[in-house]
Amino acid sequence: MAEYQENSIVESNERLAEGLYRLTLQAPRIAAAAHPGQFIMAACGHSLDPLLRRPLSLHQVTASGTIRLLFKVIGRGTQLLSELQRGQSVSLIGPLGRGFRLPPAGPICLVGGGIGIAPLSFLANTWLQQPRPVDSCVVLLGARTGAELRLLATEFKDLGCQVHTATDDGSLGHHGLVSDLLPPFLATLKKVHTCGPKPMMAAIAGLCREAAIPCETSLEAHMACGLGACLGCAIPDRNGHYQHVCKHGPVFNAEEVVWNR
Ligand SMILES: Cc1cc2nc3c(=O)[nH]c(=O)nc-3n(C[C@H](O)[C@H](O)[C@H](O)COP(=O)(O)OP(=O)(O)OC[C@H]3O[C@@H](n4cnc5c(N)ncnc54)[C@H](O)[C@@H]3O)c2cc1C
Ligand code: FES
Incomplete structure (x- = not known):
């Protein structure tokens, strides 16, 4: 690449x-x-x-x-x-790094928490460049307050996404966790892509595993080089190997990730 x-x-x-x-x-x-x-x-x-x-x-x-x-x-x-x-x-x-792998058909769901929403705009835009059925992209956004979400939620809607929000203080959408919003959609989804705080992504990965839906997660690590040279971003995977977030990720299949570390 x-x-x-x-x-x-x-x-x-x-x-x-x-x-x-x-x-x-x-x-x-x-x-x-x-x-x-x-x-x-x-x-x-x-x-x-x-x-x-x-x-x-x-x-x-x-x-x-x-x-x-x-x-x-x-x-x-x-x-x-x-x-x-x-x-x-x-x-x-x-x-x-290695980005998200979109499935051939939807609907897909993008779940973003806090600043983890950042890469999901580019993903939604790329997905919706092909002609898609209505509601082929469900977007669930979470943040501490509505002030952090309003503009971004409007932009996802303008792209043609079905958008739902959750806030810690209840100032926009559901008063609680963004992961609470996912279960009603699980029966129809083909894939879930998520980025945000690790506990949020672990919860989303758990719900997807129970529903047998593929899930990709974008991980963060402290990075000195970003190029695979310093080995500072290594994380253990489920097979007992080390993966470099900058080179093998930041996007990983949620099943590869050790969530309880
Ligand atoms: C692949 C990848 C993509 C990223 N994408 C984005 C993005 O789109 N938008 C964005 O805002 N950030 C993103 N980040 C996080 C971003 O890189 C850090 O917030 C940034 O490096 C902090 O640099 P700084 O010099 O401002 O703070 P520093 O001086 O490096 O850090 C200040 C303090 O904050 C701590 N810290 C550093 N990063 C974080 C963090 N992420 N969360 C909590 N504490 C932290 C440090 O340990 C230190 O104590 C991404 C990180 C990765 C690995
Ligand atoms: S940041 Fe240097 S190897 Fe990943």
Whole structure:
């Protein structure tokens, strides 16, 4: 698979909610090679601090060569990304890793929690580029508050998805866990794709296993290189082997994942 180092140019940097940003970059080579579920490693500044690039999922990709990143400010790297202005450059390496594998037919369900929603926009968009029956893409979104979800939920609806939301504080949709929303759909689904906090993905994987529905999960790990070179992102799988999240993932078959570690 092609990987590029590309000096992307900032088109816009929007603040969507407290600490939540969407960065639009011109990165035509990465955009042309990208597949949903893959990620980029972004250099967050022009000095040696922070030294390491930071991994971010490809949130949206356009045919005109732009990519979008949706990110939460966590520490120094993401703080620097949130300060970028139109016209500035950002060095990226990507697209990296193994993304989602879409089934030949649906309906499919995308379950996103918090910032784990980021890669699911690109996935829904790719799925809906083919003519599909109504409700071929069910999207279940969870977050702490409605403020983090409203815009994203509207965008999934505009794409043609059937969208349901859950919030911790009850300010939008179901008052509770996003995994509570999945059971009514299990009888008809062909596949589930999920990204979010590990306990949420473990719950989704458990429901899919009981219903014998294939499930893919996008995992996070601390990544120093993102290229399979440093071995810092290794996780054990169910067969007693080690998998590198950056190279063998970040998307894994949920059955391969050891959830209770
Ligand atoms: C494949 C992959 C895709 C990702 N996609 C996205 C994405 O699309 N959007 C997004 O916002 N983030 C995403 N992340 C997480 C993102 O890489 C981290 O939030 C980012 O590297 C933090 O960098 P920083 O310099 O801001 O914080 P750091 O200074 O590196 O970390 C600050 C503190 O936060 C802790 N920390 C770091 N990452 C996380 C985390 N994810 N959750 C909780 N605590 C953390 C650190 O241990 C440290 O204590 C992804 C991670 C991976 C592996
Ligand atoms: S981050 Fe270096 S091997 Fe995965």
